[in-house]
Amino acid sequence: MKDWPLYEIFIRSKNGLSHKHVGSLHAADAEMAIENARDVYTRRMEGVSIWVVDSREITASNPAEQDALFDPAESKIYRHPTFYDVPEEVRHM
Amino acid sequence: MQTLDQELHFQSRIDNEEKIEPRDWMPEAYRHTLVRQISQHAHSEVVGMLPEGNWITRAPSLKRKLALLAKVQDEAGHGLYLYAACETLGVERADLIDQLLSGKAKYSSIFNYPTLTWADMGAIGWLVDGAAIMNQVPLCRCSYGPYARAMVRVCKEESFHQRQGYEILLTLCRGTAVQKEMAQDALNRWWWPSLMMFGPNDSDSEHSEQSMKWKIKRISNDDLRQKFVDITVPQAEYLGLTVPDKDLKYNEETGHYEFGKINWDEFWQVVKGHGPCNRERMEARIKAHEDGAWVREAAMAYSEKQKSKNQKVA
Ligand SMILES: [Fe+2]
Ligand SMILES: [Fe+2]
Numbered sequence: 001m002k003d004w005p006l007y008e009i010f011i012r013s014k015n016g017l018s019h020k021h022v023g024s025l026h027a028a029d030a031e032m033a034i035e036n037a038r039d040v041y042t043r044r045m046e047g048v049s050i051w052v053v054d055s056r057e058i059t060a061s062n063p064a065e066q067d068a069l070f071d072p073a074e075s076k077i078y079r080h081p082t083f084y085d086v087p088e089e090v091r092h093m
Numbered sequence: 094m095q096t097l098d099q100e101l102h103f104q105s106r107i108d109n110e111e112k113i114e115p116r117d118w119m120p121e122a123y124r125h126t127l128v129r130q131i132s133q134h135a136h137s138e139v140v141g142m143l144p145e146g147n148w149i150t151r152a153p154s155l156k157r158k159l160a161l162l163a164k165v166q167d168e169a170g171h172g173l174y175l176y177a178a179c180e181t182l183g184v185e186r187a188d189l190i191d192q193l194l195s196g197k198a199k200y201s202s203i204f205n206y207p208t209l210t211w212a213d214m215g216a217i218g219w220l221v222d223g224a225a226i227m228n229q230v231p232l233c234r235c236s237y238g239p240y241a242r243a244m245v246r247v248c249k250e251e252s253f254h255q256r257q258g259y260e261i262l263l264t265l266c267r268g269t270a271v272q273k274e275m276a277q278d279a280l281n282r283w284w285w286p287s288l289m290m291f292g293p294n295d296s297d298s299e300h301s302e303q304s305m306k307w308k309i310k311r312i313s314n315d316d317l318r319q320k321f322v323d324i325t326v327p328q329a330e331y332l333g334l335t336v337p338d339k340d341l342k343y344n345e346e347t348g349h350y351e352f353g354k355i356n357w358d359e360f361w362q363v364v365k366g367h368g369p370c371n372r373e374r375m376e377a378r379i380k381a382h383e384d385g386a387w388v389r390e391a392a393m394a395y396s397e398k399q400k401s402k403n404q405k406v407a
Contacts, residue, residue: 003187023177028395
């Protein structure tokens with residue numbers, strides 16, 4: 001093996017928000033990935049919690065199949081609130 | 094034929110300001126250009142730690158030492174963000190490092206100049222990081238998503254670098270005559286190499302046009318350089334220092350400074366490896382890499398041992 005395994009790093013910037021992908025780094029194991037992520041991605045208090053995921057464990061959708069995957073949603077406008085007419089007089093909806 | 098269609102489609106996505114993400118189709122030349130540019134950028138951040146590292150143990154106060162340490166640590170982080178962005182294009186970190194250490198890959202030639210006095214820490218922060226910021230801000234809008242995101246992180250951290258450098262010079266300029274002379278000497282040595290950081294004139298820049306079309310590059314070398322001069326000259330005046338260029342003058346009509354001819358022979362000499370510190374920088378990088386080899390191996394061996402232990406328990 002030439003490089004240590006690659007880990008994807010996710011950081012929760014403050015409680016109440018989801019973890020967000022911030023980048024990746026190499027580490028010998030997950031614990032080291034957390035320690036390195038702390039040094040690399042949170043030197044200015046950018047986070048309160050870190051997730052690390054071995055990059056090989058991620059299954060991604062294929063961008064070439066983007067149309068097949070996401071087009072069906074395009075015609076389903078009834079999933080959005082603006083599809084339904086509610087008279088102006090009705091408040092708080 | 095299919096590739097031609099794909100290329101047209103790709104260009105129209107770029108023209109529409111869409112971002113390109115790692116698994117999207119892209120022309121091989123786009124991928125190549127990015128790998129070259131991002132890895133060169135990463136190498137520059139890493140080699141760029143050496144000239145400043147030279148002064149950490151000799152900083153004149155604890156405050157200055159803390160600031161310099163933090164700055165150099167930031168540069169290591171910048172290198173890492175950039176290597177990671179580059180790896181999304183399907184290259185391996187180890188290969189990129191090999192290219193640097195074998196001399197196949199370039200890094201910014203500014204880091205091949207020596208740091209002779211403490212005032213150089215001021216001049217580097219102010220001018221070198223200042224020029225880097227000028228280059229990097231437009232890269233935050235680069236068409237390749239991972240590179241653009243890395244640049245956003247980098248730019249957030251850079252402004253402290255420039256300000257701490259300017260403060261060092263301001264302190265020296267308000268000090269004794271000898272201290273002020275030291276500041277002037279640093280400006281004399283760093284001014285022209287800083288202007289060279291923006292690269293060759295537009296007319297001689299081989300990759301510029303295609304990079305602009307792909308929106309990897311947004312502003313031309315000469316435009317960025319002009320912007321830098323316009324912003325920096327008044328800052329030098331505030332310090333009470335003289336920019337070492339007898340042709341420098343403000344043009345009332347254009348609202349820009351006109352400046353003298355850059356010594357491109359010197360630039361190419363340094364790029365080709367004949368600068369004052371090229372050898373020293375490479376030797377330092379190679380030594381660091383080789384000395385660290387056992388640590389990398391030991392960490393991996395430890396992690397594998399832990400894994401097999403855990404498996405036995407389970
Ligand atoms: Fe940097
Ligand atoms: Fe910097």
